[in-house]
Amino acid sequence: MALIIDGKKISSEIKDELKDKVSALKKDGIEITLAVVQVGNDPASSVYVGNKKKACEYIGINSLSYELPEETTEEELLKLVEELNQNVKVNGILVQLPLPKHINEDKVIETISPIKDVDGFHPQSVGRLSIGQKGFVSCTPAGIIQLLKRSGITIEGKECVVIGRSNIVGKPMSMLLLRENGTVTICHSKTKNLKEVAKRADILIVAIGKPQFINKEYVKEGAVVIDVGMHRDENNKLCGDVDFNDVVDHVSAITPVPGGVGPMTIAMLMNNCVESLELNK
């Protein structure tokens, strides 16, 4: 029987640990504040932002909310980010992506002070991760490492295959697995013989962006499968990049969708907010 990795439970444990830490800090007069910026009212972004603010409230982190209209100019947004950089009461800054087309996302990310970059998207955070220095780590891949560790799955010495090379998931995921002494292969849309390469994996991380694409032909017997995808199937039911039912009896552990990787992202954002106290120094 495969272990179904319960991301909801693990994320709750992490949030409860953080809640205790934050409450102890408060007793010493230390507060943490996250600034959350949303431009426009993309419905999916509004749900994510709402969940981030709820998590802050649960843990005891203050959140400052900036809901800007779709027509906000790049200059106006950059000015707000600069103000938040200067505000000593603000520990973390999160600008929800995607931004409207007329705003250059890279420019906005680069304007966020690296010591407040709780998303881990700033080039300095990415660079630090790649050379093994302390810094903020992108939340979804950091959450996947926690899922593995807290499920008793060893990474060291394992063949890890990451399908997907995005800046938010695939690339930082690969760096983190390498940091944990995994042997890492990164696959992408131009990879030849994807099935054969994926089948080498002891730990297969799937962030390919195609609903139920990975079936058991891609998976070695007894592998651990982590599914980063989130889609709706033809019956409007949530599903991942992995065909869960096809793969489940073939693996030693697997994350479900929903309830696997998803809940970990916010838990790790909260963790980064708490870590910001160290990294702000």
Ligand code: GUN
């Ligand atoms: N949009 C989708 N995921 C994320 C995330 O993790 N951070 C931000 N800032 N925007 C997102």
